[in-house]
Amino acid sequence: xxxxxxxxxxxxxxxxxxxxxxxxxxxxxxxxxxxxxxxxxxxxxxxxxxxxxxxxxxxxxxxxxxxxxxxxxxxxxxxxxxxxxxxxxxxxxxxxxxxx
Amino acid sequence: xxxxxxxxxxxxxxxxxxxxxxxxxxxxxxxxxxxxxxxxxxxxxxxxxxxxxxxxxxxxxxxxxxxxxxxxxxxxxxxxxxxxxxxxxxxxxxxxxxxxxxxxxxxxxxxxxxxxxxxxxxxxxxxxxxxxxxxxxxxxxxxxxxxxxxxxxxxxxxxxxxxxxxxxxxxxxxxxxxxxxxxxxxxxxxxxxxxxxxxxxxxxxxxxxxxxxxxxxxxxxxxxxxxxxxxxxxxxxxxxxxxxxxxxxxxxxxxxxxxxxxxxxxxxxxxxxxxxxxxxxxxxxxxxxxxxxxxxxxxxxxxxxxxxxxxxxxxxxxxxxxxxxxxxxxxxxxxxxxxxxxxxxxxxxxxxxxxxxxxxxxxxxxxxxxxxxxxxxxxxxxxxxxxxxxxxxxxxxxxxxxxxxxxxxxxxxxxxxxxxxxxxxxxxxxxxxxxxxxxxxxxxxxxxxxxxxxxxxxxxxxxxxxxxxxxxxxxxxxxxxxxxxxxxxxxxxxxxxxxxxxxxxxxxxxxxxxxxxxxxxxxxxxxxxxxxxxxxxxxxxxxxxxxxxxxxxxxxxxxxxxxxxxxxx
Numbered sequence: 001x002x003x004x005x006x007x008x009x010x011x012x013x014x015x016x017x018x019x020x021x022x023x024x025x026x027x028x029x030x031x032x033x034x035x036x037x038x039x040x041x042x043x044x045x046x047x048x049x050x051x052x053x054x055x056x057x058x059x060x061x062x063x064x065x066x067x068x069x070x071x072x073x074x075x076x077x078x079x080x081x082x083x084x085x086x087x088x089x090x091x092x093x094x095x096x097x098x099x100x
Numbered sequence: 101x102x103x104x105x106x107x108x109x110x111x112x113x114x115x116x117x118x119x120x121x122x123x124x125x126x127x128x129x130x131x132x133x134x135x136x137x138x139x140x141x142x143x144x145x146x147x148x149x150x151x152x153x154x155x156x157x158x159x160x161x162x163x164x165x166x167x168x169x170x171x172x173x174x175x176x177x178x179x180x181x182x183x184x185x186x187x188x189x190x191x192x193x194x195x196x197x198x199x200x201x202x203x204x205x206x207x208x209x210x211x212x213x214x215x216x217x218x219x220x221x222x223x224x225x226x227x228x229x230x231x232x233x234x235x236x237x238x239x240x241x242x243x244x245x246x247x248x249x250x251x252x253x254x255x256x257x258x259x260x261x262x263x264x265x266x267x268x269x270x271x272x273x274x275x276x277x278x279x280x281x282x283x284x285x286x287x288x289x290x291x292x293x294x295x296x297x298x299x300x301x302x303x304x305x306x307x308x309x310x311x312x313x314x315x316x317x318x319x320x321x322x323x324x325x326x327x328x329x330x331x332x333x334x335x336x337x338x339x340x341x342x343x344x345x346x347x348x349x350x351x352x353x354x355x356x357x358x359x360x361x362x363x364x365x366x367x368x369x370x371x372x373x374x375x376x377x378x379x380x381x382x383x384x385x386x387x388x389x390x391x392x393x394x395x396x397x398x399x400x401x402x403x404x405x406x407x408x409x410x411x412x413x414x415x416x417x418x419x420x421x422x423x424x425x426x427x428x429x430x431x432x433x434x435x436x437x438x439x440x441x442x443x444x445x446x447x448x449x450x451x452x453x454x455x456x457x458x459x460x461x462x463x464x465x466x467x468x469x470x471x472x473x474x475x476x477x478x479x480x481x482x483x484x485x486x487x488x489x490x491x492x493x494x495x496x497x498x499x500x501x502x503x504x505x506x507x508x509x510x511x512x513x514x515x516x517x518x519x520x521x522x523x524x525x526x527x528x529x530x531x532x533x534x535x536x537x538x539x540x541x542x543x544x545x546x547x548x549x550x551x552x553x554x555x556x557x558x559x560x561x562x563x564x565x566x567x568x569x570x571x572x573x574x575x576x577x578x579x580x581x582x583x584x585x586x587x588x589x590x591x592x593x594x595x596x597x598x599x600x601x602x603x604x605x606x607x608x609x610x611x612x613x614x615x616x617x618x619x620x621x622x623x624x625x626x627x628x629x630x631x632x633x634x635x636x637x638x639x640x641x642x643x644x645x646x647x648x649x650x651x652x653x654x655x656x657x658x659x660x661x662x663x664x665x666x667x668x669x
Contacts, residue, residue, distance in 0.1 A: 019213060021210065021212035021213045021216070022212070024210055024212055026207075026208060026209060026210050027210075029207075030207075053212070053213035053216050053217070054212065054213070054216050057213070057216040057217045057219070057220040058217075058220060060213050060214070060216065060217040061195060061217060061221075063199075064196065064197075064199030065199065065213065066165075066197050066199070066200070066211070066213060066214040066217060066238070067200065067209040067210070067211060067213065067214065067238065067241070068209060068210055068211075068212060068213040069209060069210075070209070081203075081204070082199070082200075082203045082204070083203070083204045083205070083206050084200065084203055084204070084205045084206070084209050084241065085205045085206040085207035085208060085209050086206070086207040086208055086209070087206045087207060088206060088207035088208075089205075089206040089207055092204060092205070092206040093206050095204075096204060096206070
């Protein structure tokens with residue numbers, strides 16, 4: 001997605017990345033909501049990674065993620081989808097995860 | 101270095117955009133957020149990018165993040181500006197923030213990550229300026245407006261804490277828009293808000309700039325015209341008028357028409373403004389040309405700006421009246437510049453004239469006709485442009501002559517210009533006087549500050565020898581012109597001749613009378629002498645008679661006294 005400063009050669013094994021900012025309430029809520037949803041939908045084989053932008057701000061530029069929390073899914077062809085927010089809306093989260 | 105303290109500890113940081121720093125009295129907040137709001141196409145992004153280019157030019161770094169365009173789009177768009185290429189420098193960080201386009205949302209989000217990124221980039225380029233372009237694109241993703249407001253507050257607090265000059269730009273959808281305005285409420289929170297707007301006047305885009313809020317510091321609160329050209333944004337009327345710097349010259353300079361100079365007691369004051377108004381064809385341009393020609397002859401530099409004709413036409417036309425503009429043009433003392441009034445906004449013309457004044461540095465300026473500015477778009481500000489322009493010419497001591505076209509069918513043609521005329525020190529009105537089936541040009545000085553000028557309307561005569569003013573022929577309440585004047589002149593000549601003849605006749609009559617009287621006197625003298633002679637003769641006769649009587653008496657007495665002879669003979 002990011003054009004200018006994206007590190008396109010950067011390889012990530014994870015297909016599901018949750019961007020958070022430290023211990024911010026929304027980040028914690030998103031983490032909790034995601035874990036619950038993955039369990040509820042019996043998705044446990046998807047490689048999941050968490051990036052804290054406060055510690056690795058350059059990753060924000062690499063992925064083009066400036067609002068947190070944000071959940072990114074990278075499919076086999078490298079296509080990225082992002083769901084922003086604390087993932088409190090169950091329906092949209094379920095919808096997002098259905099592609100896995 | 102570029103930071104100034106404006107009292108109460110408020111520190112400003114120069115934007116490097118001259119006019120913007122002028123109206124803000126030194127720049128924007130050195131620590132804090134400034135919101136630039138306006139409709140699409142008002143120039144919000146350009147202000148941000150130009151500030152960035154300016155700070156790069158003075159060796160600082162800056163961060164620009166766009167939520168609407170990619171880095172390539174931005175660079176392509178700014179290449180048309182002179183400072184555009186500078187944005188490709190390494191100390192300029194342009195971040196593509198439009199990745200949220202087309203993304204899905206589930207609940208609220210925060211911007212702590214954004215701040216972390218901005219901080220990282222600003223430190224990397226060692227910059228103090230951070231511009232977030234199209235912040236509304238980010239905030240509209242929040243499910244409720246309170247979160248948006250909270251996050252703007254967070255951005256503001258963060259920029260104050262870090263000492264960054266943060267510029268946020270956002271679309272203002274306007275009050276009649278059906279869409280929710282994501283910037284509502286934000287204006288209450290930020291201390292500095294710039295509002296850009298644009299209106300179509302005569303199908304031309306008129307941009308406006310206003311500082312809606314700049315808490316705690318002096319600033320220019322007026323809505324100002326804004327121009328965008330290849331140098332970026334301009335606020336033409338940003339410069340304050342410094343009245344104290346206006347020189348009050350006492351020197352008079354020629355208008356180029358000898359007899360007009362005489363009426364004006366030697367010409368117009370140097371550095372003053374003269375307005376020449378008149379209907380089409382009343383020779384306004386000719387007077388302007390005569391003025392610049394005279395200036396060039398004195399060895400001064402003169403600029404003739406025409407909105408009516410091309411330079412060559414003017415030179416050719418006034419040459420037939422004996423006014424030579426070609427020689428001073430060739431010698432570089434005179435510049436004749438033609439502009440099309442319809443081909444630009446009033447402010448653009450204003451900026452162009454200022455550029456001409458800077459370039460050519462004239463001592464005398466003619467704008468012919470200045471009223472053409474009224475024809476250009478944004479005409480409501482034409483007087484404002486003229487006022488500002490005259491403020492500049494006065495400050496620089498440039499003697500200015502403006503011509504103004506008054507409409508033929510407007511009976512109040514002169515009074516409608518009264519606004520402009522208050523700007524002028526001298527106001528000359530040219531007219532046609534229709535009399536006896538002909539049009540004659542007339543000239544009158546309506547006012548001339550500091551001059552005891554004649555209030556007489558005079559006939560203006562154009563001939564291959566130049567422009568001249570004819571003698572005044574008042575006739576009742578009229579002033580005679582043209583044929584009527586010529587007729588009056590010959591009438592007067594005939595009358596003078598009659599008077600001469602009459603006088604000769606009278607002298608002759610008197611001489612005859614004198615001669616006759618002299619003859620009478622001579623006759624009287626002769627008579628007098630005759631009468632005197634007669635009187636003498638009369639006396640003699642009487643003496644003889646008396647003697648005879650004596651003798652007779654004696655003889656009687658002798659006869660009565662015999663002792664004494666007593667005997668008759």
